[in-house]
Amino acid sequence: MKPKDVTVGQFLDSRHALCPGCGSAAAMAHVLSIVSKPLPSGRTKKIRAVVFPASCWSIGSGASGESFLGVNLVNVPFIAASAVAEGISIMSEREGRGEEELTIAWAGDGSSFDIGMGLLSGAASRNADILYVINDNQIYGNTGAQESGATPEGARTTTSVEGKEGIQKDIVSIMMAHSIPYFASAVLSPTTLTDFYEKVATAADMRGFRCLHLLSVCPPGWKCPTDSAPELGELAVSTRIFPLVEIKNGTLRLTHPKRVKPVEEFLKYQGRFSYLMSDEARLNSVKEKIERKWKYLSKLEEL
Amino acid sequence: MNGRLPFGPMVLTGNEAAALAFGLANPDAFGGYPITPSTEVTEEIAELALKHIIDTTYRNLDSELASIAFGIGVSTARGRYGTATSSQGLALMCELLHWASTARLPIVIANVNRSLGSPWSIHPDQSDSLLFRDMFLLQFYCKNVQEVLDMVLWAYRIAEGPGVSLPALVCFDGFMLSHTAENIIIPSKEKVLEFLPKRTPSENFNLPQYRADEPRNISCPTDWMKHQARKRSLVDAMQTAEGNIRHLVRREWTQIFGGAMQYEVNDGFFSEAGNSQSDTAVISMGAIAGTIEEATRGEDIGLISLRVFRPFPAKALHAKLVHCKKIVVFDRSILPSGEGIIANELRSRTALFPQQIYGFVGGFGGQNLSEKDFLHEIRTAMNSDHPEANTYWIGDKS
Numbered sequence: 086m087k088p089k090d091v092t093v094g095q096f097l098d099s100r101h102a103l104c105p106g107c108g109s110a111a112a113m114a115h116v117l118s119i120v121s122k123p124l125p126s127g128r129t130k131k132i133r134a135v136v137f138p139a140s141c142w143s144i145g146s147g148a149s150g151e152s153f154l155g156v157n158l159v160n161v162p163f164i165a166a167s168a169v170a171e172g173i174s175i176m177s178e179r180e181g182r183g184e185e186e187l188t189i190a191w192a193g194d195g196s197s198f199d200i201g202m203g204l205l206s207g208a209a210s211r212n213a214d215i216l217y218v219i220n221d222n223q224i225y226g227n228t229g230a231q232e233s234g235a236t237p238e239g240a241r242t243t244t245s246v247e248g249k250e251g252i253q254k255d256i257v258s259i260m261m262a263h264s265i266p267y268f269a270s271a272v273l274s275p276t277t278l279t280d281f282y283e284k285v286a287t288a289a290d291m292r293g294f295r296c297l298h299l300l301s302v303c304p305p306g307w308k309c310p311t312d313s314a315p316e317l318g319e320l321a322v323s324t325r326i327f328p329l330v331e332i333k334n335g336t337l338r339l340t341h342p343k344r345v346k347p348v349e350e351f352l353k354y355q356g357r358f359s360y361l362m363s364d365e366a367r368l369n370s371v372k373e374k375i376e377r378k379w380k381y382l383s384k385l386e387e388l
Numbered sequence: 389m390n391g392r393l394p395f396g397p398m399v400l401t402g403n404e405a406a407a408l409a410f411g412l413a414n415p416d417a418f419g420g421y422p423i424t425p426s427t428e429v430t431e432e433i434a435e436l437a438l439k440h441i442i443d444t445t446y447r448n449l450d451s452e453l454a455s456i457a458f459g460i461g462v463s464t465a466r467g468r469y470g471t472a473t474s475s476q477g478l479a480l481m482c483e484l485l486h487w488a489s490t491a492r493l494p495i496v497i498a499n500v501n502r503s504l505g506s507p508w509s510i511h512p513d514q515s516d517s518l519l520f521r522d523m524f525l526l527q528f529y530c531k532n533v534q535e536v537l538d539m540v541l542w543a544y545r546i547a548e549g550p551g552v553s554l555p556a557l558v559c560f561d562g563f564m565l566s567h568t569a570e571n572i573i574i575p576s577k578e579k580v581l582e583f584l585p586k587r588t589p590s591e592n593f594n595l596p597q598y599r600a601d602e603p604r605n606i607s608c609p610t611d612w613m614k615h616q617a618r619k620r621s622l623v624d625a626m627q628t629a630e631g632n633i634r635h636l637v638r639r640e641w642t643q644i645f646g647g648a649m650q651y652e653v654n655d656g657f658f659s660e661a662g663n664s665q666s667d668t669a670v671i672s673m674g675a676i677a678g679t680i681e682e683a684t685r686g687e688d689i690g691l692i693s694l695r696v697f698r699p700f701p702a703k704a705l706h707a708k709l710v711h712c713k714k715i716v717v718f719d720r721s722i723l724p725s726g727e728g729i730i731a732n733e734l735r736s737r738t739a740l741f742p743q744q745i746y747g748f749v750g751g752f753g754g755q756n757l758s759e760k761d762f763l764h765e766i767r768t769a770m771n772s773d774h775p776e777a778n779t780y781w782i783g784d785k786s
């Protein structure tokens with residue numbers, strides 16, 4: 086599936102309560118448009134429900150029973166999205182509509198990397214028939230940009246005012262260790278559009294536990310301009326800060342940027358990295374880790 | 389069990405009876421997670437499902453939190469869900485259990501009563517399920533193994549009822565019932581289906597059958613008026629449940645199952661023994677009721693064993709106790725106020741229960757309450773005129 090095959094549909098009512106320039110708002114409209122069209126197998130799926138744990142989307146996606154996304158939404162506690170989605174998909178299966186219905190969990194990084202990781206691990210290990218989207222803005226967005234397990238080292242948050250000290254959890258390895266049918270990381274940006282569309286369509290088309298890890302630019306949290314989502318998405322990939330991987334049947338594929346850019350190109354647009362940018366030793370250590378991670382993934386690609 | 393579910397007379401433990409009851413209720417899905425003393429319920433269902441004796445989708449989950457989350461999904465998508473747990477497991481579910489209740493999902497949980505730590509104890513008391521006394525959960529308590537089977541069926545029927553749509557706990561004492569075998573009668577699958585047909589989900593709270601034109605947004609924020617109305621409707625649901633239990637016992641249950649399994653007395657809310665005309669009534673809940681009955685055989689005392697704790701059957705109890713001068717309560721739970729929970733329920737309704745209420749608590753950490761203890765405590769209460777605020781700790785010699 087190519088981007089030109091899909092017209093982005095009216096999946097996001099203008100009354101949505103997400104911030105101006107929110108990367109995940111655009112990603113949602115694209116994802117729902119892609120999965121509502123005939124998929125690579127020729128099959129078309131119906132969205133049974135999108136399950137939201139507590140996140141920006143709990144308040145952004147509707148009010149008083151009305152869905153601003155044009156599909157059924159089920160709001161659930163912060164920890165619970167994966168297993169709730171599994172329960173919904175079990176009912177599709179039992180009612181003979183497992184092939185045609187799709188249940189999506191759309192969960193933030195706080196929900197996925199941290200509080201809900203145990204339940205996520207359980208649903209993945211049971212190969213629950215759901216599409217689990219990690220909508221990763223690298224912070225607890227809804228509560229005002231606190232540090233999460235996905236926050237990169239050195240990034241400033243309201244609970245790590247001089248930049249995060251600890252590590253960023255390696256979600257690729259964690260999900261890979263669960264031997265799920267499909268895992269892909271993707272970014273919505275002009276140069277990665279085809280990659281994004283293909284991965285979303287592939288994931289939606291399959292059965293079993295599929296996980297999409299989306300990097301979503303968050304202007305208030307990242308302290309960047311509200312029109313920077315496309316460019317920052319692109320830079321996250323070309324600086325190798327956010328490697329685009331796809332793991333299918335245990336085989337890892339890495340999308341190699343045409344031209345690799347220096348890490349600083351990504352960091353310098355964002356106020357959250359101001360401390361890191363002014364501390365050379367720390368910056369070098371972060372850069373080294375990014376480099377090592379890339380090498381590690383490249384080795385895995387060779388297997 | 390080979391091929392199909394047994395029926396007719398059988399000797400079963402409480403856990404086996406609970407598993408069989410779930411088998412008969414045939415939930416769409418059952419989530420399993422082990423904890424003493426409820427583990428056998430889970431093991432039995434896993435086996436029944438594996439052998440296709442029931443067509444329930446069984447899943448080994450990774451915690452009780454996962455189990456209740458999974459149940460929220462199944463139930464929101466219009467399915468019937470069941471699980472079994474005890475103490476720490478039930479407590480772990482707290483956030484999601486409250487969500488299930490306020491999202492009006494009629495999930496049934498068999499809770500085998502076990503003390504809630506610290507310290508560790510696998511012995512029974514009611515501190516686990518009664519921790520949830522302030523939640524909108526139906527709570528049934530069983531006196532014997534037959535009631536374990538029957539209450540699981542009641543629980544689904546009442547929980548799923550129109551106007552109720554709330555989760556339910558079916559509580560029975562660890563070891564005293566979970567691991568004790570008794571003679572019971574198992575109803576046939578056909579009769580159970582007549583009593584408990586496939587769930588008709590409440591359209592207000594569940595995912596509709598797929599429709600592209602009318603998407604729903606379940607449990608999203610609303611304005612305060614709608615939110616407040618939702619809160620108030622929980623109270624209505626509890627009251628509806630009370631009426632439905634009365635109706636259910638008087639009509640369907642008796643009509644369908646007839647003679648052997650009757651609960652008509654006191655509309656099913658509690659059972660009674662001893663002399664119901666006596667000035668003194670003794671109230672308890674759970675398996676200790678049997679011991680109290682033995683202890684007081686031949687004494688001039690009325691005995692009441694609560695079967696339904698939520699909704700609290702205040703009206704039915706008032707009608708039964710109105711002529712009594714003294715009410716003795718045996719609780720296996722304790723509140724920060726220093727009272728047992730059933731005693732507190734009665735004392736909070738002075739208009740209905742103006743009598744002197746003698747509160748006893750005990751049975752914690754494996755304390756073996758003997759018939760002699762009970763008789764001694766009851767006689768002491770009958771002969772004394774102590775202030776009702778006092779709570780007496782059974783076996784406390786100080």
Ligand SMILES: Cc1ncc(C[n+]2csc(CCOP(=O)(O)OP(=O)(O)O)c2C)c(N)n1
Nearest residue numbers: 139140141163193194195196224225226227
């Ligand atoms: C058990 C529990 N703890 C804390 C919260 C408060 N809370 C609501 S949303 C949120 C942050 C969500 O962060 P993330 O998952 O990254 O999603 P985002 O808001 O960034 O989209 C937190 C901490 C909660 N709702 N429930």
Ligand code: SF4
Nearest residue numbers: 103104107141226303
């Ligand atoms: S805080 Fe960030 S992720 Fe949340 S709505 Fe605003 S821009 Fe989007």
